[in-house]
Amino acid sequence: MNMIFLLSLILINDLDAVWGQDYFEIMNEQPRYNNQVRSAAKKPETNVTIRNDKPSTEKIKSKPGREVECRGMTKTLSKMGKEVICKPRKTLVKLTPDPGYIYIPDVILIDRCDGRCGHESQSCMPIETVSIRVLVQRMQIGSLHSPCWELDVDKHTRCKCDCELMASDCNSRQKYNPDDCLCQCTNMDEMYDCSLKENMYWNLETCRCSCWIEEEICTAGLIWIPSLCR
Incomplete structure (x- = not known):
């Protein structure tokens, strides 16, 4: 073999x-x-x-340049574009x-x-x-x-x-912004309430308050409540 x-x-x-x-x-x-x-x-x-x-388009830091005469460069610039x-x-x-x-x-x-x-x-x-x-x-x-x-x-x-992201990709808690190709949360009042909760963060993708802590296995008689993060 x-x-x-x-x-x-x-x-x-x-x-x-x-x-x-x-x-x-x-x-x-x-x-x-x-x-x-x-x-x-x-x-x-x-x-x-x-x-x-x-490869994706790279952002390359230009080296120091110098000013040159633009006369006669129109065709070259147009071709580059x-x-x-x-x-x-x-x-x-x-x-x-x-x-x-x-x-x-x-x-x-x-x-x-x-x-x-x-x-x-x-x-x-x-x-x-x-x-x-x-x-x-x-x-x-x-x-x-x-x-x-x-x-x-x-x-x-x-x-x-x-846009790669379209309106059909947004959920019920989002509104599509065609200018920026983004799904934006409409329930921003919930975002403020979320910031006041311990171990919670605002998830911009789901527009929900999410828990930083992974779900734990509870002892007998108890259940894990995601909205309370415990």
Whole structure:
């Protein structure tokens, strides 16, 4: 059994060398579409979990700069602005198979919505996707058998800046604020009362007074009362 597992690891390393940049170039040049356009992004109907590993926009502290002449820089500035707007762009997406299996490669390059939105509370989100088929090898851990495997993956084709949190996400004690993309508590009078209680805090997500202390197992004849935190 140990020998089979060792051979599996050797095969995985060899296949990784083959499935490197050449794989991404082939998949990029020859995508296979099923011509099915959808109006909203959905998870692909497959048993694979797709995780987007793209980094979030970083806030980098600028180094000391200097004043320069703006004359002749209009086109350059305009080009820079267009490059960062919300649109589909090539993104590395990790494929996570079922437990006990390995995908080779386990990362693909595919269009995902990303970019700058005018409002900080908004995010670049897909409004149209197309399903494409991606070819990988699927290997069971501990086995040398690694058949070719097709996965249906969503490729983002149109994007827009919008709130990730919508009015439908708010509960009965909240009111939706579209300007800040937030669910805000409407029972603020209860928040003040909560601040006066010992071991209690105001939960902004549920708009309820919650207990800091974990629920305890009470002795016979007693019950735990969350609202009293005891």
